[in-house]
Amino acid sequence: MSDERTLADTKGKFVQVVKDGRKVADLEWLSGRIILSNKRLVLVSAEGKRTIVLSNVKTVKNRTDVNEAISPVSGYFSLQIDSDVFLVAPSPIEEFEERLYTALVDGEVVLVKHPAVEGGVVQDTGWQKARVSVDADEVDFAVASGQFVEVEVADVGGVSVTEKSVTGSTRRVLEVEHTVEGGTSVETHVSGSARHVSILESFVSAGQLTDAEDIDLSDRDRQVLMALYSGVSPFEIPDFVGMDVDDVEDVFDRLREKGVLTEKRVRREVRLKARGRNIAGEVIGDQ
Structure with a gap:
């Protein structure tokens, strides 16, 4: 592995939750070093070292996909290697996850x-x-x-x-x-x-919001979302929902910051993004 290079070397916790296709009883998180290269992921603890060859990784699931009840540790992802599954909680996790995905599929x-x-x-x-x-x-x-x-x-x-x-x-x-x-x-x-x-x-x-409850929406935010989803022009929103222009502009700003809207022109024409359509559809469905 002469072309191997280290991408991350940090502390964290890890545990094997499935071994040879069977769930592991009495889970115990181990603390230690988590080393990522462009070829391998190495988990080092007082009990020894476990090496995972990245080309053998079948799936990765981020912490929102894994059953939170399985562990008190927040911020982790799972890796499936053949019939084994590991949970890995590096600190910090965001940068490590980015480098992990880069190592797994970048250049493929x-x-x-x-x-x-x-x-x-x-x-x-x-x-x-x-x-x-x-x-x-x-x-x-x-x-x-x-x-x-x-x-x-x-x-x-x-x-x-x-x-x-x-x-x-x-x-x-x-x-x-x-x-x-x-x-x-x-x-x-x-x-x-x-x-x-x-x-x-x-x-x-990883960043998908599939439920309107995942994002903090005020009643005014919901009114504007529903109007846009129904096809009302952004310029007609104030009259349609009975709000002042400045208040509607504030709602546009909040929704844009939340990744729900995208701004088309400086004249404050906006359009629902893909995420916004999903959230708006669920808001309407809840009415």
Whole structure:
């Protein structure tokens, strides 16, 4: 491993929760060093050292996907390696997770269809090879045709995995709904190995808010969201909801800061982002 380089070396806790396909009883978190390279993850404690080869990692799940009741430790992710599962809680976790995803899929080649859907309309777009690039808050795909596709994690409105025919064979496909520059809603479809799809699914889902209760919305915020979702022009919002223009502007600012709206022009025209449409739909459903 002459080209191996260290990406992170920090303290933390870790525990094996599944061994050879069976849940481990009497879980005990171990404290120690957590060392990440571009090839391996090494867990070092007083009981010894455990080395995980990254190419053997099948899935990663962030701390919102793992059952919180399993541990009092906050801020951790799970790794599945064959029939074993580990929970790892580095400190701090955010930067470590970014470097982990980089080590797992950055530079990998996948198949991309973009846009597969645009504005709700299925597009006649073919599959193309693309190289993956992972950043702190987005994943990019450099497509062989020269196209560059950016998916901001905070702007992901929906994520699903299905099986479809891809270049003549049935493969797992990751479908990501997000918003591109200009405010248009699109779907980007990604296929590759089952490992690629699983890890990318976890990454793009990390910042997704699927429930309106996950975000602090005031009654005024909800009124404005519902109006926008119903198709009311941003310029007509004050009259529609019976609010002063300045108050509506304040709501726009708050929703934009929460990643629900994107600003189209300085004249304060706004558009719901993919996340905003999901949240607004749930707000209306709760009425």
